[in-house]
Amino acid sequence: MKKRLFFLICFLVFLFGIDFFVFQKLQFHLPNESPWNTNHFFNFLYEYERIRSLPKSKKRIIIVGSSVAYYSIDASSLEKTLKEKYALDADVFYLAYAGNSPLYVYLLLDWLEPLKPDLVVYPVNFIDYRLHRTYVLFPEGRNDSVDEGLVIQDALTFGEAPQSLWVFPKETLLEVGSKMDFETWSRYLVSSSFSFYRYKDIYEQNLQNLIQHRFGRNTSYHSYMGVSIPESVNGLGWTGKQFSFFPTKKMEEKGFWIEVTPFLLAGSNCQLVFSNGNHNQVVNLSQARWTQIHLDVDFFRERNKITATLERVWYAHEASGAYLDYHWDPMGVRLEQTFGLEEPRSGVQYIREPRTEDFRYNGMDDETYTRYFYYRLLEGLDKRPGIGYLVALKLAKERIRNEKFRPFFHFRYIQKIADHFRNRNVPFLLINNPENPISLRWYEDSEWYKDHLRYLQSMESGSVHFWDIHDVLPMQGFSDFHHFTYVGMEQMNPIYAERIGNLFPK
Incomplete structure (x- = not known):
């Protein structure tokens, strides 16, 4: 015995x-080799551990929330502007991830204590309240009368909120465990007790990145993280007709990979010409596949910048299958994920870099943008099921304008968040963040929208500040209803900096 x-x-x-x-x-x-806006929950946890390990040497500003937060504010630009214009030397950190609703921001609050923030900033938008879920669950339902318990149960489903099981299992169990059935309660208990179960679905991605970046082709990925291309590439690594780069030792030894689509070939070979001004090399692309390119040795003698030029381009809106997309950008070839790097990059989980799609609206008039907006975001649901949540959001805004504002569920948690910081005298800035003027038209003039603003405004007292800037950014600064383009983010930086800078005593 x-x-x-x-x-x-x-x-x-x-x-x-x-x-x-x-x-x-x-x-x-x-090393964390997951790029920006991918592997969301691992990146969040990794960033939290990184911040916690840093000694505090200056003011700390922590930005919390969903993807609305890190699409809106660039930490390094904000730090620079605060220092140059407001004599405020501060570190700006993100603790945000895609889909992070007020409930989970509330569950994060105890995590903030050891970080000792001097200001917490929370930009919110309609998407954060998850109000569209009511109409998805109950097509004839209303947010001013739906059973709150049913909405909470939906919010705890793995498909709606995997973070509750991966990031905050113990906190979720303590906060809303009484709303769970036994099976769900048991899963949360096991997840709270054992990290191998808790992280089983997220830790593998970084390990795969570490292996792939050293021993693989780097051709299976969701976000490009190679060298900056002067002519730009999109988020998935697709070039335009031209792309420039400098030759590297790695290229000399192993070459590099590019993806060729059947839509580029269009039934015939396509020439790809590499030139550094002194030497030219012509590659005939003949097969739709990932193709390995080996540059002539002459390119590595001088190591001057090389410009690659394709004979023609293709367009995603004319394609089919996985290549179909509703935009008008000219497309070339897709580069391997770590293209042009001698060593893979790490620690870039919250560093955003400009991509082709960030500049597609520059110089576009409102009428053209509006047509493009409806075409790109809302048409072709049968062919693009991924836009389903955008269609649901549009429907939600059109329906909620005829309802009475009801501060339930996530709105109550915003109140709890505000109370938490007020009771501890920690400065907290709640922002009703800019929204695309097109989607604003669907409900901005309704009593629901006005009452929801009054509710948020009512939280302002003591160390809690509310700031409504929902209409300050033109439509060309948005990639959808609520996410800024890189250009839009740059336009907003001095506006955020002024408000934040003035919160600190001179």
Whole structure:
């Protein structure tokens, strides 16, 4: 009996030891090679551990929220402007991830305590309240009368909020465990107890990146993170007709990979000409596949900038299958994820770089943009199921304008967030963030919208500040209803900096 008990104790010690050291500690000491706006929950956890390990040497501004937050504010630009124009030397950090609703921002609050923020900034938009889910669940339902318990149960489903199981299982269990059925409650209990179960669906991606970036072709990815291309590439690494780069030792030894589509070939070979001004090389692209390119040795003698020029381009809106997309950008070839780098980049999980799609609206008039907006975001649902949530958001805004404002569920958690900071005298800036003027028209003049603003405004007192700037950015600064383009983010930087800078005593 004693022997069995001894082995049981040893097993439990070993299990909890491995769970703690590998899944809670070791994985966050490995380099994080996941790019911006991918691997959301691992990036969030990794960033939290990084911030927590840093000694505090200056003011700390922490930006919380969903993708609305990190699409809106550029940390490095904000730091620079605050220092140059407002004599405020501060570190700006993100603790935000896609889909992070007020409930989960509330559950994050105790995590903020050890970080000692001097200001917490929370930009919100309609999407954050998840009000469209009512109409998805109940096509004839209304947000001013729906059963709040049913909405909470929906918010806890894995499809709606995987972060509740991956990031905040213990906090979620304590906050809304009474709303769960036994099976859901049991999963949250196991996730709270064992990190290997909690992180089983997210830790693998970074490990795959580490292996792929060193031993693979880097051709299976969701976001480009290679060298900056002067002519620009889009978020998935697609070039236009031309792209320029400098030759590297890695290219000399291994070459590099590009993806060629059947729509570029269009039934015949396509020439790709590489030139550095002194030497030319012509490559005939003949097959629709990932193709390995080996440059002539002459390019590596001088190592001057090389410009690659395609014979022609293709357009995603004329394509089919996985290549179909509703935009008008000229497309070339797709570069491998770490193109042009000698070593893979790490620690860039919250560093945004400009991409082709960020500049497509420059110089576009309102009428043309409006046509493009409806075409790109709302047409072709049968061919593009991924836009379903945008269609649902449009419907929600059109329907809620005829309802009475009801501060339930996520609105209550915004109130709790404000109360938390007010009670601790920690400065907190709640922002009703800019929204695309086109989607604003669907509900801005309604009593619902006005009452929701009054509700948010009512939270302002003590250390809590509310700022409504929902209509300050022109439509060309948005990529959809609520996400800024890189250009829009740059336009907003001095506006955010002025408001934030003036919150600190001179």
